[in-house]
Amino acid sequence: MKAVVYKGNGQVTLEERPMPVLQDERDAIIQVTLTTICSSDIHIKHGAVPRAVPGTILGHEFVGKVVETGKAVKKVKPGDRVAVNVETFCGECFFCKRGFVNNCTDVHGGWALGCRIDGGQAEYVRIPYADNGLTVIPDNVTEEQALFNGDILSTGYWAAKIGELHPADTVAVIGAGPTGLCTMMCARLYTPAKIIAIDTDEYRLALAKEKGIADITLVPGRDRIEEAVLQASGGRGADTVFEVAGGKDTFQTAWKIARPNAVVVIVAMYEEPQMLPLPDMYGKNLVFKTGGVDGSYCQEIMDLTACGKLDAGFLITHRCRLDAIMEAYDIFENKKDHVIKYAVRVGADD
Numbered sequence: 001m002k003a004v005v006y007k008g009n010g011q012v013t014l015e016e017r018p019m020p021v022l023q024d025e026r027d028a029i030i031q032v033t034l035t036t037i038c039s040s041d042i043h044i045k046h047g048a049v050p051r052a053v054p055g056t057i058l059g060h061e062f063v064g065k066v067v068e069t070g071k072a073v074k075k076v077k078p079g080d081r082v083a084v085n086v087e088t089f090c091g092e093c094f095f096c097k098r099g100f101v102n103n104c105t106d107v108h109g110g111w112a113l114g115c116r117i118d119g120g121q122a123e124y125v126r127i128p129y130a131d132n133g134l135t136v137i138p139d140n141v142t143e144e145q146a147l148f149n150g151d152i153l154s155t156g157y158w159a160a161k162i163g164e165l166h167p168a169d170t171v172a173v174i175g176a177g178p179t180g181l182c183t184m185m186c187a188r189l190y191t192p193a194k195i196i197a198i199d200t201d202e203y204r205l206a207l208a209k210e211k212g213i214a215d216i217t218l219v220p221g222r223d224r225i226e227e228a229v230l231q232a233s234g235g236r237g238a239d240t241v242f243e244v245a246g247g248k249d250t251f252q253t254a255w256k257i258a259r260p261n262a263v264v265v266i267v268a269m270y271e272e273p274q275m276l277p278l279p280d281m282y283g284k285n286l287v288f289k290t291g292g293v294d295g296s297y298c299q300e301i302m303d304l305t306a307c308g309k310l311d312a313g314f315l316i317t318h319r320c321r322l323d324a325i326m327e328a329y330d331i332f333e334n335k336k337d338h339v340i341k342y343a344v345r346v347g348a349d350d
């Protein structure tokens, strides 16, 4: 079968690999039908994910069809259309029992797919703990609507959940990339008064506004960010700040635009250490929550998608087939052509 393989040293190639087989009675084999490229794949390519193992098939955001299940698998059966959780978790350890599945102590617990074990930029993939990692896609949800269920939408949903949002709050989201847009969408579920989106990319901000998920858009360099946030929040600052950009100075912006006693959720994956200048923020009494999604809400997200309350399908700006995925990598990595997300079709069309 064809698969995208991380070779180490900044190299990713499309090559032939053997078909996956069941290794445990809790595994399932999935025929991938739609997959995508995530910025985490680009982080792996750049060597910024130390735990990523060279030789691994990339891809942790995809949907497909169950073709085979181990005999302990109960929730899914061959033929089911499924969305896949980015995280692998046993469901039984100390952390899993408390919903902290990102910290599952299983040998492959946490983010393993497409990082430490073969992922879904391929024709077929083995999913460990299939009952935990797979969510059945209802008939009225399309593959494109379900594609982001287990990764960026899970991240946005989890971030909004830990953001301690209240109705009529002022929410600031730094970063209007795919995960930033998902975070805005999920924060909307909590009926904030306004969402302020901050990004250097005016095209993405315009999209956020057009889709009704951002009310105010700010561009560093064009706008005075701190002043504009104060003005939009009765002089207080944002009630909750989501830092989803991971840029050079975006962490500093995050705590500066937060009001005293605000929650600052750090969703971004940084490539460098960040400064926490405690003397400068003394008296602001901030609460910081730091990232690494707990993908515990895939079913809730699927239910919200099925009833029309969440729809991330608009993030798909580009489509191609698996044969053309290396060109898609180039466009996605270099943010060409206003790309937000790719939908990469695998196998025959439906």
Ligand SMILES: [Zn+2]
Pocket: 038, 039, 040, 041, 060, 061, 086, 151, 152
């Ligand atoms: Zn990802």
Ligand SMILES: [Zn+2]
Pocket: 089, 090, 091, 092, 093, 094, 095, 096, 097, 103, 104, 105, 106, 109
């Ligand atoms: Zn566990």
